[in-house]
Amino acid sequence: MKKTLVEFDHVGLRYNASGEALSDITFRLDEGSFHFLTGPSGSGKTSLMNLISLRLKPTRGIVKLFDEIVQTKDVDDLAGFRRKIGMVFQDFRLVEHLSAFDNVALPLRLRGDNEKSVKSDVRELMQWVGLGDHMDQRPETLSGGQKQRVAIARAVIDRPKLLLADEPTGNLDDVIGERLLLLFEQLNKLGTTIVIATHSQHLLDRFPHPRLNISRGTLINSGVMSS
Amino acid sequence: MIHSKHSPLSLPQTPAFRALWASQALLGFMGTLFLLFALALGARANVWLASMQNHVIFELPIETTNEKIDLSFSNVELKKLEQSIKKIDGLNNINGLSQDTIADRLDHWINNVKDLPLPLMVEAEASDDFKAKDALKTLRNDYPNIAIHEGREAMKDGLSQVLTLRLIAYFLVIVTILAGGAMSLTAAYWRLDVQKDVIDLLHSMGATKRYLITDLARSNFIQTLASAGTGLIIAIILLAIMWLLSGETRAQDIEILSQSHTLWALVIPFVLAIMAALATAVTIKMRYTAFIKRGE
Numbered sequence: 001m002k003k004t005l006v007e008f009d010h011v012g013l014r015y016n017a018s019g020e021a022l023s024d025i026t027f028r029l030d031e032g033s034f035h036f037l038t039g040p041s042g043s044g045k046t047s048l049m050n051l052i053s054l055r056l057k058p059t060r061g062i063v064k065l066f067d068e069i070v071q072t073k074d075v076d077d078l079a080g081f082r083r084k085i086g087m088v089f090q091d092f093r094l095v096e097h098l099s100a101f102d103n104v105a106l107p108l109r110l111r112g113d114n115e116k117s118v119k120s121d122v123r124e125l126m127q128w129v130g131l132g133d134h135m136d137q138r139p140e141t142l143s144g145g146q147k148q149r150v151a152i153a154r155a156v157i158d159r160p161k162l163l164l165a166d167e168p169t170g171n172l173d174d175v176i177g178e179r180l181l182l183l184f185e186q187l188n189k190l191g192t193t194i195v196i197a198t199h200s201q202h203l204l205d206r207f208p209h210p211r212l213n214i215s216r217g218t219l220i221n222s223g224v225m226s227s
Numbered sequence: 228m229i230h231s232k233h234s235p236l237s238l239p240q241t242p243a244f245r246a247l248w249a250s251q252a253l254l255g256f257m258g259t260l261f262l263l264f265a266l267a268l269g270a271r272a273n274v275w276l277a278s279m280q281n282h283v284i285f286e287l288p289i290e291t292t293n294e295k296i297d298l299s300f301s302n303v304e305l306k307k308l309e310q311s312i313k314k315i316d317g318l319n320n321i322n323g324l325s326q327d328t329i330a331d332r333l334d335h336w337i338n339n340v341k342d343l344p345l346p347l348m349v350e351a352e353a354s355d356d357f358k359a360k361d362a363l364k365t366l367r368n369d370y371p372n373i374a375i376h377e378g379r380e381a382m383k384d385g386l387s388q389v390l391t392l393r394l395i396a397y398f399l400v401i402v403t404i405l406a407g408g409a410m411s412l413t414a415a416y417w418r419l420d421v422q423k424d425v426i427d428l429l430h431s432m433g434a435t436k437r438y439l440i441t442d443l444a445r446s447n448f449i450q451t452l453a454s455a456g457t458g459l460i461i462a463i464i465l466l467a468i469m470w471l472l473s474g475e476t477r478a479q480d481i482e483i484l485s486q487s488h489t490l491w492a493l494v495i496p497f498v499l500a501i502m503a504a505l506a507t508a509v510t511i512k513m514r515y516t517a518f519i520k521r522g523e
Contacts, residue, residue: 047314053431055431056432075436076435078428079433079434079435079436080433082430082431082432082433083432083433085433087431093424095235095425095428096242097235097237098235099238102235106429106432107432109432110429110432110434110438128378205358
């Protein structure tokens with residue numbers, strides 16, 4: 001039986017008094033699964049991603065990650081959980097005064113890896129995502145697609161248990177987008193659980209993984225989700 | 228800990244960063260000058276005190292009649308005065324000064340000193356038993372015009388002025404450090420504002436609060452130490468140049484660049500840097516909730 005990696009039980013999220021941005025979200029994701037999170041703009045995809053990545057705290061319900069209820073954990077434990085989650089942001093979130101190489105190396109250096117292994121791991125991955133010739137460039141000199149690839153490389157460099165990607169191929173052409181989805185699939189085969197929020201019908205058609213459909217803050221197909 | 232050159236929390240080299248750097252260098256420069264000045268004044272005052280505070284001079288003015296200088300005072304009379312003084316308790320090393328010695332001593336201060344009516348003078352070292360009032364009372368029986376000058380008394384006004392100047396210099400050092408503290412606090416807030424996205428990113432990657440505080444405080448410490456240290460080096464170079472150029476004005480006597488004083492001046496950049504690190508740590512601790520605690 002597969003281990004449950006993410007479990008939401010009647011989770012709600014309220015930003016202000018006007019109403020819930022997410023309501024009654026209940027689902028489970030098994031370890032090693034691959035899901036798309038779909039839904040129209042403003043439906044709550046990013047909010048749900050932020051809840052899973054522990055960037056937001058739910059206003060009600062129970063969130064379990066890696067088989068543990070996160071609401072009972074202290075600050076340091078939550079930091080430990082976050083280190084197991086890779087996140088690709090819609091707006092890249094690259095550190096502007098660091099090179100592409102240093103941006104990708106950030107999770108490894110935060111983890112305390114030695115510089116020799118950091119260099120070889122980062123170079124290998126940057127070659128793979130097609131940025132071998134751009135390693136020393138600052139983000140401001142990179143195109144949108146190149147920035148996206150740096151952001152993706154940074155999210156996957158330390159082989160996270162759970163990878164969350166918010167519109168990761170939004171700035172990429174279909175060929176590069178497919179190539180990155182293949183990278184995600186390879187990581188998934190190595191055991192990483194993956195959730196990708198996307199609008200891209202092309203990707204949804206090309207990569208037939210189960211979907212979490214969200215609309216107006218509510219999951220349409222909730223329950224156990226496994227690949 | 229990420230090496231500073233790779234640190235996402237090092238400040239980008241913007242004009243605002245350069246202005247902060249220059250301001251901290253200026254504070255380091257001013258703090259160094261004020262501290263060296265205060266230390267030099269203190270040292271000078273101590274030298275004066277050590278050499279003068281036990282020194283007593285007995286002065287018997289020359290008597291003049293009808294604008295004609297009466298030079299009747301002789302070595303015999305000087306010896307007589309010396310003998311009278313030796314009878315007073317609490318005095319050692321009593322030494323009568325010849326007219327030539329007095330003239331030599333006054334030569335730096337008064338022109339054509341040898342044409343003036345010079346007094347009879349006897350110098351001595353006073354112990355704690357010496358009472359100037361009692362001595363004066365005794366001596367005035369034979370020498371009604373005699374005066375006693377105690378080193379401590381003579382130095383009183385000058386010393387008081389020097390000590391006041393030293394106090395002002397120390398006060399300016401404190402003001403400089405407080406200004407540095409206020410600047411560090413402002414810089415810490417500015418830093419949080421400039422780097423909130425990076426802090427949020429690191430937080431979402433699993434960086435702990437302690438890591439963020441330590442790394443930001445360390446980064447601020449190093450940057451302030453470098454800028455204030457530059458100010459210190461400029462101040463020392465400037466003083467050294469002044470020292471070299473001011474041979475004839477005897478500026479060396481101020482002892483402003485002695486080795487121990489220069490070592491003490493190193494305190495300035497370190498104090499400023501420690502204040503910057505503390506201000507950063509406290510600011511982040513207080514503002515942490517507003518920035519990144521939404522998920523906890």
